[in-house]
Each structure stands twice: as C-alpha cells, then as structure tokens.
Amino acid sequence: MSLAWQMVRHRFASFAGTFVAIALGVAVIAGSTTVYLSSRPEAPARYAAAAVLVHAPEAGDTGSSRPDYRTWPAAEATALAGRLAGLPGVSAAAADPAFYVQRLDAGRPVGDPEAARIDGHAWSSTVLGGYRLITGTAPRRPGEVAVAGAAPGTRIDVLTAAGPATWTVTGTVDGPGFYLADEVALPMAAGVRVIGLTVDGDTEEVATAARGIVGAGDVLTGAARDELEPENITRTRWLGAQLLIAMVTLGAFVAVFVVASTCALSAAQRRREIGLLRAVGATPGQVRRMMYAETLVVAVLGGLAGLPLGGLAALTLDGPLVAAGLEPAGFQVTTQPAALAGAFLTGVVVALAGAGVAARRASRNPALDALREAAVERRAMPVTRWIAGLACAALGLLLVVRLGDIPVGMQSTAGLGSAMLLLTAAALLAPVVIGPLVRAVTWPWRRAATGMLVREGTLVAVRRVASTAAPVILTVGFTVLLTGTVATITNVQGIDEAADIPAATVLAPDGVPGLSEAVVQAQPGTARLGTRVLITRDGTTTAHDAAAIRGGRPGGAPAVTLDRATAGLLHAGAGTRLDLVWADGTSATLPVAAVVADGPGLTVPWDLVRRHDPNALAGAVLLSGPAVAAPGAKVMTARDYVQVAIDEEGRLVDLFLAVLIGLSVGYTGLAVANTLLMATAARRPEFRALRLAGATTGQVLRVTTAEALLAVAVGTALGALVAGTSLNGVVAAVEAELDRTVPLVVPWTAALTVTAACLLVAVAATALPVLRHRGTSS
Known part of the structure; x- marks a missing residue:
C-alpha cells in the first residue's frame, strides 16, 4: 500500500x-x-394516538400489487369497536369511516384531490389522532361539521360524493379533516376498514387480546401501523x-x-x-x-x-x-x-x-x-473483447430479426433489450470499426499536412480514439433511443382512447378526483361509475373492478354483465349466479344477464353501486346535449380529456428522462475529458517534435482538435446508427401491439444537444494540455 x-x-x-x-x-x-x-x-397522522390499529381482513387474489380487504359493514364495525373498548388496558376504541370531502372556495375546489378522497371522518375518530376541540361543540346533526381553521357558526361549502353541500361549523379542532356526527358519517363511507384503540396499559397485551376478539383481521402495533x-x-x-x-x-x-x-x-x-x-x-x-x-x-x-x-x-x-x-x-x-x-x-x-x-x-x-519506444499499438483489441462484442451483436441482431415471433406484450421490452445489446456491441467493437471509418472520413484531406497528421495519428492510436468514442456511442445511442421511443409512443398515445369515446365533448373533473352523483344526474349523457367488488367462485375469492353505466340495464331484477375475458376467469356464463361482496362489506348474489365481446369487465346496476359504495365517483359524463354547470367540472373535447392523463404521465416521463440523460451526459463528459486529458498529456514529446519541425501552437491545436472532433463524430455516427436501427425495431413492436401504423419521431433536439456537449468537452480537454505546455520546445 x-x-x-x-x-x-x-x-x-x-x-x-x-x-x-x-x-x-x-x-x-x-x-x-x-x-x-x-x-x-x-401511518396517517389521524392515528397518531392509537397504539393499536385493527384492520379489516385481507380478501383473496387482488389481481394487483396491493391487497384488497373485506370491509366491515358499518353496523358490524361499530359493534366490534364496542367489544374492543371493553378490553383491559383500552381507554378508547373507535371505528374510522373515511369518505370524500373537498372544500369549495368561491365555487372552486381547493386542496389535493386525491387526499380529499379520505378527508371525511366520524367525530368519535378524533380520539385516534389525539385531536381536541379548541372551541365550540361537537357536531350532532346532519349539516354540522367540526374542522380546523374555521370558527363556530361559519358556513362552509364542500363537495361530497353525493354532491355540493353547505355545512355549519359547530367546533374548531386542532387536526386536519372534516368530522361529522357518527350517525351521519357512517352512511357516507363504504364501510369501515380501520378500528383504532388508544391504550393506557401494555400495548402488546392489548393487541393479543384484540386478536382474540377480531379473529380474521390484522392487529397492528408499532412500525407495522405504517402499512396503513x-x-x-x-x-x-x-x-x-x-x-x-x-x-x-x-x-x-x-x-x-x-x-x-x-x-x-x-x-x-x-x-x-x-x-x-x-x-x-x-x-x-x-x-x-x-x-x-x-x-x-x-x-x-x-x-x-x-x-x-x-x-x-x-x-x-x-x-x-x-x-x-x-x-x-x-x-x-x-x-x-x-x-x-x-x-x-x-x-x-x-x-x-x-x-x-x-x-x-x-x-x-x-x-x-x-x-519499446513507439506508441504504435500492436493490436486493436484482445480476443476476449472480440468475443464479448460479437456475442452482444449476435444476440442483439437475433432479437431484432425474431421480434415478430415474440409475444406482442413483450415486443417493446425485447426491442429495447436488443438496442442495449447493439449499443454495447458497438462500444466493444469500436476499435475495429474506427480504422475504416477514419480512412473514409479523412480521405479528401489525406494529402494536406494537418489532414495527414490527423489521419495517421488516429490510425496508430485506435485504442485512444475508441476510448473517446465509446462513451459517446453509449450516450448518443441511449439518448436517441429513449427520447425517440417516448416521443414516438406519445405521438400516437390517446388516439385509441379518444376513439372509444362516442361523444364529441365530455364533462370532466376539474380539480376533483371525480364527479359526484348530483352533478352526473344533472347532465344529459352517459356516465360510468367505478367500484371494487369481491367475488367468491369455486371456493376462491377474487377482487374485480366493476362499472355501472348510467341508464344501463333498465327494469327487471338486478343482474351483472361480463365481458368474455372476465367470464373466462370466473368460469361463468349467462345464467350463472355470482356471490359478491360490495365495497361496504355487505353480500349479495346476482345472476349473469349476458356475456358480451367487449366491455368494462364486470357491469353492475348503477343504483346498487351507489347504495353499497356511497363514496364512488364518476370519471366523466359523455355529453349528448348542453352541459349543466357544476363546481368541480368542466367541458372539454374527448381528445383533450384523454390528453390530460397523457400529459401528466408525460411530465413524469420527461422528468425521468431529463435526470437519467443528464447523469449519462455528465459521466460521458467526464469519460471523454479524462481520456483526452490523459492521452494529450502523454503526447508531449510528439508535440515537441512538431514544434521543432516548425509547427505553431495554433497548428498543433488544429491537429488535436480535429482528432477530438473525429473521435466524437465517429462515436455519434455509430451511436445514432445503432439507435436508429433499434428504433425501427421498437416502432415495429409498437405497431404490432397497437395494430396500426406508427410514424417514427426522431428527437433531433436531444441528439444534437448531447452531441454538442460531447464536442465542447472534447475540444476543451485536448486544448488545455497543449496550451499549458505551449512554451515547451525541448
């Protein structure tokens, strides 16, 4: 050492x-x-004072990364909270129904729409957060609320899943949220999923006793509470x-x-x-x-x-x-x-x-x-680099050629994988490719003094040029590939979604997570209401998204409609009776009225969704006539409605690309600068010889600058060539997925910006050592 x-x-x-x-x-x-x-x-701040939290039991296969739960009906949750309150060491137990409430300010919704989905609670649950009245009294009747930041007697406008409302503040609390009387709050929520316990004894002993009462359900203490x-x-x-x-x-x-x-x-x-x-x-x-x-x-x-x-x-x-x-x-x-x-x-x-x-x-x-005195390299690459480079090239080309044989859902991923393999192969095989490229590019200037020096100096130091070109290959290729893929997909994204919407205009949420029942019912047109149900079939419980279409199945007994994919999953057909558990935890058995080719999966009657999921919100109304103005709603075209979600996703994608490409370009600049600084500094004897032969500092700078530009140009050309080839493969994969023609969008601005950055770094890195030693002649 x-x-x-x-x-x-x-x-x-x-x-x-x-x-x-x-x-x-x-x-x-x-x-x-x-x-x-x-x-x-x-864990949510509203449970800060609850050392023990009891959560509804997990239910079956969710079909997603997060579990689904069998919610307790309001009456069952209230009774269970009463039994838990009688345990030794429990000072209070309260069910926590959560429902949508959003404040209106001058007719406009304010605050975070997603957070507002669970901003409403029962007054008894304030004990779980340790919240207390600062002034006033607790709410006791419909239309009364306790809230922070408003004096008793104040009237506030809010939006709920039922529609706009005006509430009177009866008390000011020291915690966030809207707190209603328990008998008012419970019917507004789709059941109860959490019961909190405040304790004045040993937490683990209380948790053990609670498990004996709860049976099916999770009893959480300590860090496990953060799961909520x-x-x-x-x-x-x-x-x-x-x-x-x-x-x-x-x-x-x-x-x-x-x-x-x-x-x-x-x-x-x-x-x-x-x-x-x-x-x-x-x-x-x-x-x-x-x-x-x-x-x-x-x-x-x-x-x-x-x-x-x-x-x-x-x-x-x-x-x-x-x-x-x-x-x-x-x-x-x-x-x-x-x-x-x-x-x-x-x-x-x-x-x-x-x-x-x-x-x-x-x-x-x-x-x-x-x-050895000469700096001439004996061979461009070792055998191991040949093997690795050819293997990556072969695998990358094989993926491109066989892209059509890969399942449609995996073609985009395979296309990106082939691109990364080909970029790696280009970087590994660069020393072999550089020689012919340099000869071709410098051919017109081979007789000029500067051109000859650049040509011969590059050809005898292929490894140095390759070390400079390799990071440029990866960065230019990486940039063109990622930005090109995103730009191409974004260019066509949303067309199919807009085509599925039959109305020219829609009434869409504006600053709210969805449209309330009152807003939807006032509009001429069609709306879809979403909910989540559990279905037990052949002893297995699975969770499904369900939709209700306003003005859907008229009259007759309640029934459900399945699309073919859902019917296959449930092994059900017309006439099959399905056992459902609604969002509020209550059960029902409904027959399958029909199986259709296409649809939202599982369609159920609107009135049943509204009855069992009072917190459900509609996504939009497809208008068939003039819209009725409502707070938290605005009229827009179908294309604009779809574009809102695309733009939000695109903003995040652009942020990811900017950070990743910025990191890549920064490291590339470091690699290029380091390579050229080391190589140029080691060539001082060569530059002294040139000066002794009569070359000026400017002429030496022209030679080194031309060599740096040549290395970057070679790297850019190889990176762009590989990325362009791979992009065509990605476009073919996307066309297969969408079953439509997809025009290729080339991100020229990003590619040129990255190339310019590499050029500036390369020129600066070669010029500094030359200028630093310009006075040295021996």
Whole structure:
C-alpha cells in the first residue's frame, strides 16, 4: 500500500478521472439512497394516538400489487369497536369511516384531490389522532361539521360524493379533516376498514387480546401501523423510488465504465513502466496487486470526497421532490448513516471491478515492453473483447430479426433489450470499426499536412480514439433511443382512447378526483361509475373492478354483465349466479344477464353501486346535449380529456428522462475529458517534435482538435446508427401491439444537444494540455 500511495501521489493526473468518477458515483449513490431511506411509509397522522390499529381482513387474489380487504359493514364495525373498548388496558376504541370531502372556495375546489378522497371522518375518530376541540361543540346533526381553521357558526361549502353541500361549523379542532356526527358519517363511507384503540396499559397485551376478539383481521402495533399509509401517498413514494433506483443503477454502471476506461488507458500508457517492473522480477500477481492497490487508494479518496457532497445535496432535495410529485407533502430528508456507509463501500467495489480487466491485462505485459519506444499499438483489441462484442451483436441482431415471433406484450421490452445489446456491441467493437471509418472520413484531406497528421495519428492510436468514442456511442445511442421511443409512443398515445369515446365533448373533473352523483344526474349523457367488488367462485375469492353505466340495464331484477375475458376467469356464463361482496362489506348474489365481446369487465346496476359504495365517483359524463354547470367540472373535447392523463404521465416521463440523460451526459463528459486529458498529456514529446519541425501552437491545436472532433463524430455516427436501427425495431413492436401504423419521431433536439456537449468537452480537454505546455520546445 505504501508503494501504491507513492505511485498515486507521483502520477495523480493519471488517476484524476478515476478519482472524479468515484467521487461523483459515491455522491449520486449516497444522495439517492439517503432520500430513498428517508422516504419510508408512515401511518396517517389521524392515528397518531392509537397504539393499536385493527384492520379489516385481507380478501383473496387482488389481481394487483396491493391487497384488497373485506370491509366491515358499518353496523358490524361499530359493534366490534364496542367489544374492543371493553378490553383491559383500552381507554378508547373507535371505528374510522373515511369518505370524500373537498372544500369549495368561491365555487372552486381547493386542496389535493386525491387526499380529499379520505378527508371525511366520524367525530368519535378524533380520539385516534389525539385531536381536541379548541372551541365550540361537537357536531350532532346532519349539516354540522367540526374542522380546523374555521370558527363556530361559519358556513362552509364542500363537495361530497353525493354532491355540493353547505355545512355549519359547530367546533374548531386542532387536526386536519372534516368530522361529522357518527350517525351521519357512517352512511357516507363504504364501510369501515380501520378500528383504532388508544391504550393506557401494555400495548402488546392489548393487541393479543384484540386478536382474540377480531379473529380474521390484522392487529397492528408499532412500525407495522405504517402499512396503513394511504394508497395515493404510497404510489407517490413508489414513483420517487423508481427514479432513485434508476439513478443508483446508472451511477454505479457508468462509474464502472469510466473507471475501466481510465485504468485501461493508464495501463496502456504505462506499458514501458510495467515492462521494467517485469524485467526486475515482478510477477504478474504483484503487478495486479499494485494496480488494485493504486485503485483502492484512489477509490478511498474519491469516496471520502463524494460522501459529504451526496449527503449535503440530499438534504436540499425534499422540496424539489415534493414539487415534482415524487414525494408526498411534508416529506423531509434525514441523515442516513447506513446510506453513506453503503455508498462508500459501493464506490470501492465499483472501482476495483472497473480496474479488474485492466489489471489482468497489464500483468501479462512482457518485460520486452521496457525496450519499446513507439506508441504504435500492436493490436486493436484482445480476443476476449472480440468475443464479448460479437456475442452482444449476435444476440442483439437475433432479437431484432425474431421480434415478430415474440409475444406482442413483450415486443417493446425485447426491442429495447436488443438496442442495449447493439449499443454495447458497438462500444466493444469500436476499435475495429474506427480504422475504416477514419480512412473514409479523412480521405479528401489525406494529402494536406494537418489532414495527414490527423489521419495517421488516429490510425496508430485506435485504442485512444475508441476510448473517446465509446462513451459517446453509449450516450448518443441511449439518448436517441429513449427520447425517440417516448416521443414516438406519445405521438400516437390517446388516439385509441379518444376513439372509444362516442361523444364529441365530455364533462370532466376539474380539480376533483371525480364527479359526484348530483352533478352526473344533472347532465344529459352517459356516465360510468367505478367500484371494487369481491367475488367468491369455486371456493376462491377474487377482487374485480366493476362499472355501472348510467341508464344501463333498465327494469327487471338486478343482474351483472361480463365481458368474455372476465367470464373466462370466473368460469361463468349467462345464467350463472355470482356471490359478491360490495365495497361496504355487505353480500349479495346476482345472476349473469349476458356475456358480451367487449366491455368494462364486470357491469353492475348503477343504483346498487351507489347504495353499497356511497363514496364512488364518476370519471366523466359523455355529453349528448348542453352541459349543466357544476363546481368541480368542466367541458372539454374527448381528445383533450384523454390528453390530460397523457400529459401528466408525460411530465413524469420527461422528468425521468431529463435526470437519467443528464447523469449519462455528465459521466460521458467526464469519460471523454479524462481520456483526452490523459492521452494529450502523454503526447508531449510528439508535440515537441512538431514544434521543432516548425509547427505553431495554433497548428498543433488544429491537429488535436480535429482528432477530438473525429473521435466524437465517429462515436455519434455509430451511436445514432445503432439507435436508429433499434428504433425501427421498437416502432415495429409498437405497431404490432397497437395494430396500426406508427410514424417514427426522431428527437433531433436531444441528439444534437448531447452531441454538442460531447464536442465542447472534447475540444476543451485536448486544448488545455497543449496550451499549458505551449512554451515547451525541448
């Protein structure tokens, strides 16, 4: 280690790229994991004083990533809460019905629409959050409410699932939410899923006793209570987690790439030095250990530099993440020692992994390399690189050729996979391709002095050019592929959805999560009301989304309609009787009236959905006449209605692309700059010879600049070629999925911006060493 430390001190310029790559990699990983670990699920604040929470039992196969539950009917929940209140150590027990309430301000809905879905509660549940009256009295009758921020006697306008309402404030509480009298609140919610217990005894003893009473159901204490975080907040955290995971993965991957490139170039430049070590008796193992030790020293220094950078940056990200919709309101980043330690260890491992190939290759250098003066490379690539490059190319081409034989649902993924394989193959095989490309590009200038120097200097240092071109290939290809795929799909997305809407205009939610019953009933047109039901069939319970169409099946006994896919899943047909459990926990048996070719899956009568899921909201009304104005609703075209959801999703996709491409371009700039700085600095004897032969500093700069531009141009051409080929495969896959013609959209702005950034970095990295030593002539 002592020798490694001395070597790093003596040749730190050669290790600068590795140092910066590891420092930035550790900073990205430390910052991302700090934010990730800070974003942990939390029990809702309204349960802060409830040490024990009893949740309704999980029910069957949900068909989604989150479980479904068999909700307690209001009467059953109230009775169960009464029995739990009698347990020793329980000071209070309350059922918590949650329902949609949203405040209106001058006729406009305010606040977070998704959070408003569960903003309404029963007065008795205030004890679960430890909330108390500041002034006034508790609500006792319909139309009365206790709420924060309003004095008793104030009248407030709100929206509920039933429609607009005006309530009188009877009391001011010190917690968020709208609290109604229990007998008013319970019918407004679709049953009860949570009963909270406040305790004055041993929490675990109370939980054990509660399990004996509850039977089927979850009794949660301590950190397990965080499982009850609202679904909309969990989804927000999930979106943020995907970006953070992608940042960590990309940061680690590109750091390995930069370190490997730096070590390989450094080993090639130290060929004579390593040959001397071999000549005086150093074994291949000693050479490998020396290079590993040098990399370890640099990794430790880089990691120590990156940790405070990443940790401090993470502490400033909570606000931007909340504003971007990637973390819930109130999120705060906290210091996470485990994240910092993990990032440091990851940086060291990444550095050693990147140095592995170069160390093994350098250890095989013969002692005769000590006698070599020429910098001409003996061969462009080792056999292992040939094998890896050809294997990636073969696999990538095989995926492209056989794309039509892959199931339609997997074709887009296979297309992206083939693109990444081909980009990797292009980077690995670049040294072989560069020679012919350079000859072709420089042919018109082969007789000019500068052109000849650029041509011959590039051809005898293919590995240097390849080291510069490889990160450009990956970045340009990565950028064109991702932005092109997103732009192409976005260009056609929504056409099919809009075509499914038969009306020219719709009445859509405006600042609310959905339309209320009163709003829908006032409109001329058709509306769909969604709910969730449990169906037990052949002893198995499954959860299904169900829809009700206003003005659907008229008259007759209540029945359901199935589409063919749902009928197949349930093994049901016309006349089959289905056992359902509604959203409020009550049961019913309904016959299947018909099985249709296409439909929403499971269609049930509107009045039954409204009766058993009073909190259900309609998505939109397909208008057949002039709309009736209503708060929280606006008229728009079918295309615009679909486009709202597309734009929201597109905003998140654009954010992801900007972050990932920004990271990629940043690391590419680092790799290009490091390669060219090292290579140009090592060519000082060559530049001295040119000056002695009469070349001016400007002429030397023109030669080095032309070489840098040539390397970037080659990398851009290869990256664009591979990405363009892959994009055509992706477009073919999307066309197969949509069964329609999809025009290819090429993201010229992104591609040109990335290329320009690479060009600027390359020119600057070659010019600095030349200008720094412009006065040296011997």
